[in-house]
Amino acid sequence: MSNYIDPHIHMISRVTDDYHRMSLAGCVAISEPAFWAGFDRGSAEGFRDYFHHLVDVEPKRAAQFGIQHFSWLCINAKEAENVSLSRDVIRLIPEYLERPNVLGIGEIGLNKNTANEATIFQEHVDLAMRTNELILVHTPHLRDKHKGTLMILDMFRNDKRVQPDRVCIDHVEEHTIKPALDAGYWVGMTLYPVTKCTPERACDMVEMFGGERMMVNSAGDWGRSDPMAVPEFILAMRRRGHPEALIRKVAHDNPLAFWQKSRRWPGLSPRP
Amino acid sequence: MKLSVKSATQVLDDRHLEIRARILELAAELDRVDRGGGAEADGRLDLIRSGIRILLEGPSAGRAEKVQLLFSDRYEPGWKIPQPRQ
Numbered sequence: 001m002s003n004y005i006d007p008h009i010h011m012i013s014r015v016t017d018d019y020h021r022m023s024l025a026g027c028v029a030i031s032e033p034a035f036w037a038g039f040d041r042g043s044a045e046g047f048r049d050y051f052h053h054l055v056d057v058e059p060k061r062a063a064q065f066g067i068q069h070f071s072w073l074c075i076n077a078k079e080a081e082n083v084s085l086s087r088d089v090i091r092l093i094p095e096y097l098e099r100p101n102v103l104g105i106g107e108i109g110l111n112k113n114t115a116n117e118a119t120i121f122q123e124h125v126d127l128a129m130r131t132n133e134l135i136l137v138h139t140p141h142l143r144d145k146h147k148g149t150l151m152i153l154d155m156f157r158n159d160k161r162v163q164p165d166r167v168c169i170d171h172v173e174e175h176t177i178k179p180a181l182d183a184g185y186w187v188g189m190t191l192y193p194v195t196k197c198t199p200e201r202a203c204d205m206v207e208m209f210g211g212e213r214m215m216v217n218s219a220g221d222w223g224r225s226d227p228m229a230v231p232e233f234i235l236a237m238r239r240r241g242h243p244e245a246l247i248r249k250v251a252h253d254n255p256l257a258f259w260q261k262s263r264r265w266p267g268l269s270p271r272p
Numbered sequence: 273m274k275l276s277v278k279s280a281t282q283v284l285d286d287r288h289l290e291i292r293a294r295i296l297e298l299a300a301e302l303d304r305v306d307r308g309g310g311a312e313a314d315g316r317l318d319l320i321r322s323g324i325r326i327l328l329e330g331p332s333a334g335r336a337e338k339v340q341l342l343f344s345d346r347y348e349p350g351w352k353i354p355q356p357r358q
Contacts, residue, residue: 113345115352122354130358146344151351159356175340201336207275208333239286241277 002248003271006030006230007255008107008136008170008188008217011058011069012050018220018227023065025231028252028271031259032058033072033107033136038222040079044088047075051092055099066271070259072106072136073097080111080120090120090127097131100266103259104128106136107170110148113140122155129161134262139171141195149176153183166261170217173197177205181213186258190219191229199229199236206237211246215254298324319343 003026011019011032022030032054034047041047054071062069073096075089096102108124110117128135140148149169156162164184172180172187173196180187189202197205202216218229226232230251237247259265278286302320311317319342326338 119354122356126357129356143343143345146341147347150347154349154351154353158353161356173340174336175344204336207277210275242275246275 002026002234002244002252003028004230004234004251005215005255006218006220006227007168007215007258008033008190008219009227010035010219010221011062012053013222014220014227016061016064019062019065019067022227023067025228027067027230029068029070029256029268030062031070031072031103031136031255033138034074034076035107035138035221036076036078040082041085044085044092047089048092051096055096055102059101068101068269070101070103072103074105074108074124075120076107077109077111077117077121077138077140080108080117081114083116083119086120087123090123093127094131097133098264100264102264103262104134104136106134106168107138108135109138109170110140110152111138111144113144113148113151118151118155121152122159125155125159125162129159132263134258135162135167137167137169139169139176141171145171145173146175150179153179156185157183168215168258171196171219172205174201174205177209181209186213186215186254189214189216191216191226191233192219193224193226199233202233203236203240203242206242206246206250207240211250211254213254214250215258216250 006027009030009032011030034050034054051073054073059069073093075086080086105124105128108121110121125135137152139145139152156167168186168188169180170188171190177187189205190196191199191202206214216230216233218225218227220227234247234251256268305311305317322342323339326335326342329335
């Protein structure tokens with residue numbers, strides 16, 4: 001198996017055996033966006049502990065298996081419904097932004113497409129623009145995805161400071177990928193059972209859109225998900241007869257090219 | 273850019289059994305709904321039927337996108353966008 005990158009996985013929710021299997025399969029680097037813990041946290045101090053885990057603890061666990069660990073910081077779209085808590089958390093984020101393994105602000109986005117979520121989304125974008133950060137965007141689930149994705153593109157279009165090539169629109173599917181690519185953004189296809197995209201459908205989208213600015217991820221977390229989803233995509237592409245150069249572009253080179261735009265990018269280390 | 277490297281026959285050679293199995297699974301799911309009874313007024317069943325009709329449309333590369341849009345909330349342009357601040 002060739003080297004690959006999983007640019008969206010929540011390792012805080014996964015066991016160490018997953019790191020072992022991912023490393024055996026060729027994983028060289030991952031990035032872990034801040035997300036919903038499965039419950040709403042009671043205070044901003046809970047996020048301080050979470051950010052400490054993301055920037056200090058998880059990279060050490062990953063390094064034992066030769067995997068470089070990067071992270072994204074924010075308050076997720078679901079808890080963003082609480083505007084007061086969200087503003088407290090956004091005030092915490094700059095303390096962590098100079099850590100070399102932090103790639104930017106994310107995964108910010110919308111969940112149920114509410115006015116409060118949109119307000120906090122824009123305030124995260126304001127922070128990212130003040131601090132010159134990359135942005136990773138969570139797009140909503142299921143019936144909310146199409147509407148929410150177009151609302152997110154509206155907000156970016158309305159903010160003249162935002163450069164599309166410094167933003168990744170994640171969890172795109174067949175009905176949202178084209179507007180994101182057409183506007184110049186990077187896109188992530190999430191290989192996640194039932195509610196998102198399968199490896200075969202991700203291959204279809206690569207065939208339809210060509211692979212430029214496209215990446216795949218597992219979004220492995222505490223729900224039913226597969227930390228080996230990117231190798232499944234690689235296998236599906238190979239079974240269809242696609243060239244190794246295209247597979248490597250989507251599963252390794254594209255996420256790396258996006259990350260390299262981070263103002264703190266430390267580089268990928270050679271595998272031990 | 274279209275990158276498909278397999279002919280329709282090759283795709284069917286690879287995927288025919290998989291597609292057959294999925295159609296059977298769907299048929300069994302709908303039988304189960306019918307056996308339970310009382311779902312005729314449930315809008316989700318209408319959506320599922322509409323989705324199946326999309327699958328039966330003529331040659332098209334956009335069935336997956338159409339099914340996605342069928343199960344999506346409507347986007348309303350002109351919503352109140354929060355304004356950027358320095």
